[in-house]
Amino acid sequence: MSDIIISAKDIEVQFRVRENYLTAIRNVSLDLYQGETFAIVGESGSGKSVFTKTFTGMLESNGKITNGSIMYHGQDLTKFKTEKEWAAIRGVKIATVFQDPMTSLNPIRTIGSQITEVIEKHQKLSKVDAKAQAISMMERVGIPNAAERFDNYPFQYSGGMRQRIVIAIALSCHPEVLICDEPTTALDVTIQAQIIKLIKDLQKELGFTTIYITHDLGVVANVADRVGVMYGGQIIEYGTVNEIFYDPQHPYTWALLSALPQLGVKGEDLYYITGTPPSLYNKIKGDAFAPRNPRALKIDFEKEPPFFKVSDTHYAKTWLLDPRAPKVEKPEAIHNLHEKIARMTSKGGAFHVGNE
Amino acid sequence: MSETNEREVLLSVKDVDISFGEGKNVFKAVQDANFDIYKGETFALVGESGSGKTTIGRAILRINELSKGEITFEGKRISGKLSKAEDREVIRNIQMIFQDPAASLNERATIEYCISEGLYNFHLYKDENDRLQKVDKALEEVGLLPEHKSRYPHEFSGGQRQRVGIARALIMEPKLVVADEPISALDVSIRAQVLNLMNKLKNEKSLTYLFIAHDLSVVRFIADRIAVIHLGRIVEIAETEELFAHPMHPYTISLLSAVPMPDPIIEKQREAIVYADATEEKTGPDYAMREITPGHFVYCTPQQVAGYAKIAE
Structure with missing residues (x-):
């Protein structure tokens, strides 16, 4: 097996809801290997999204990591306190693609400006260079006539095209880890097939590691090298995709x-x-x-x-x-x-x- | 398959066009829809978002107006202008189950009221006692308890709320139920419960379903016959297993090939087939629904029939 890129140990996450505490993640450990696709399956509320949000410090403000460590290149991500620390990781080294492309894009700004913003911010490129890189990224994710569509707004794109843009933004800083949180759940099956293929092709080309969150076992069978099954805030079984489908052990x-x-x-x-x-x-x-x-x-x-x-x-x-x-x-x-x-x-x- | 001809037609959609907007901005959401739903069957309408499947469902419920054609129910026209009495009769006989049970129930009303609303509107009860009995019976039929009556929708899980949605449709004793993506918002395990419930009620009450969905694996399990709709046009109609065994229209083939199967060996080899003409309509004056093999219809020209018939062999 290749090297471990992220190692999460005994992670516990609690949310404060009024006077009560809700334990969303209960002592979950996971080693993620360089270049693999790890799929997390589970029903809604099992903690799949919450768990991976700890990797980018994106827990809602009432949530806290109350135990455990997440080691990434010698740094413990759970010790991060300021936005400044996260700025070097989130979106740069570990990026996320969310379910609904309409809510993750700003509806009143052009597609081009939303991609170049990320490139300018994280790679410190000039406006001209950033635009050139953005257009080549748009072409790479399969936007026809990328240069012409650079100045379009999100509403002028179809759902599948919008998700392609979100992927382009997520990959614009060449992250090492891409978290895909139900990236195709809001899309039609024919579009879903295209987006899944796009993510796989890009992974082959750019060599990033993918965490794939989904509830669709068909999608898991397609994308995953390894699978973790979550229930009640815990991973209850994990193994290679063949082991989980053909030799499952947990009830x-x-x-x-x-x-x-x-x-x-x-x-x-x-x-x-x-x-x-x-x-x-x-x-x-x-x-x-x-x-x-x-x-x-x-x-x-x-x-x-x-x-x-x-x-x-x-x-x-x-x-x-x-x-x-x-x-x-x-x-x-x-x-x-x-x-x-x-x-x-x-x-x-x-x-x-x-x-x- | 000859029995198909003898079965009783419950609902018939004939040459239906539905458009929105006026003049230059007219948008044809559905064109030339033709199909029959037989009594006691589950007829599925499958397509991607924007294909017009919900629009047809709503037209049957008299929510969308037709711009052409007609819809008949038990031989009587139910589209266009109807008298108030006829209109009420249609609403009573055709009920709907919606996709999102959280959005389709009144958050401020108790379950008892949610379920009785139809009874109130149509005075379908003798006295208070009778109404309460009917509500209890409807709750029991969908696997909920009488003590749930006094609760509010937010106190229930997604699956339970969908049961309430089904109960409020059932209490009207409808003949046809239009189920618009009834399980899309539910988790895998809950999904199975609702599908089982729908099947059980179909058998017990000899209901007929129009099942509108995009998930082909679910449709394969529940439907007797399937119509595939693409860009407002029905492109293929066949019995469920026949459609999966011999998909004919290129769009159907592409759609079936895109569905991921829960099996890593198969899935790692599968290639989705892209429908080349996805954006341009395959249509013209010669195009119509033509029967290729008994009960299997494809939208095509007379010249194409022979080619499609080869697929069935």
Whole structure:
């Protein structure tokens, strides 16, 4: 494996909400390797966005990192206090692409000025050079007639084009790490396919490391080298993309995969997870997923499980992997996942057509 | 597939154009839409944003006016000018489920009021007792409890709110339910619950659904037949598995190829096919919906029929 670029250890994040404290992230550790694409999946409220916001110091003002460290090139990012310190990292070394391109662009300024602003600020280039670089960046992300469209406003761009601009801005300072927070969720599928491909091509060319946040397992299967599954403010399982899809170990990962509509059988009920995610205001005892897990063991309600090793790259936080645990099989629905999906695609549709 | 012809048509959309604006600024949102929805089926309308799928749904509910064509329900015209009584009849028989349950419920009203609103408007209850019973029954049917009546929408999770949205449509005892992206705002696990609920209610109450969506994997699970719409035109209609097995129109092929599959081996090899004519309409005087194989229609010219028929072989 290549070098570790970011190493987060035991991160805890709390938000103050009126008189209460909400623990959004509960002791999460993650090593990010140079050049890889790490996908974080989870339902809304699981903490995917909050966790990665700690890498760029973008937590909302009522949120605080209350424990842990984030090591990046010998610096601990959790110790940063001033905006000045962050200015050298955020947008320069670690950049973010957000979900909705309309809200991340300023509607009353031209596209060109928004790209050159970043270049001028961080690279200290002259106006003329910055404009030239901005146009070449626009061309690189696939904007036709970039020079002419330089002076357009965001509303004159389509949703997909706007997201391309956001990517251009994020990459204009050649960051080492690109955080993509649901970058295609607001886009149509055909546009989504183009944007995913663009990010992958640029990654190959520029060699940055990508953190990809999404709830869409199809997108994960496409982009990820490694996957982390989040639930209730924790990563509960991580491994290579093949390990997570074909050999999942945590009951929550099982449930997430079982609920895929692609695995549904017409006329039968689709698998679903009962109950609701835990409230993060209260201290969570044991395994956070236990109350919703039909296969939960007694110990799941009492003691938080540690990470058990499945392979050198695959770890899961479930008591089921303890040698003393009873043997529990993963649900029938996700046995032979690849064969099932392959069967439904080879009958026609997407995959079949692509290979004709 | 011959049974298709004998099935009872519940709703029929004929030669429908819908445009917005006037004079020079006229924008044709939907052109030449033609389809039938059979009683008891789930008919899906699939397309990207701006394709006109919601516009058609709203036209069926008499929210958007047609500029051409007509819509019939149980053989009676429901588009254009109707008497007040007929108008109310349509509203009662066709109900809608919206995308965002947070935005479609009145934040200041209790669940009891939200669900009873239709009953109040149409005086569909004998007395207070009867109304409360109906509300309790509707709540039970969607998997909520009678004690939820006195709560407010913000006290519920997204999935529960969508159940309330379904309950308030159901209490009117509609024949057709237009579901406009009913699960797009929900998480994966909650999504499955709502889809199961919609299927259960369909069987129990012999409902018919018009399911408007952009997510093809969900549509494949829930729909009996699918219409694909692109730039205001329906380009292909077929039974669900037939459409996935033999997509014919180039736009459908491109759309299906763009859907990511939750399988790393397949996904790492997949190439999305770009629809070359994405911006220009493939249309002309010779173009019409033509039946290629039984029940499988494509928007094309007479010359193209033979070529499309080859795909089915």
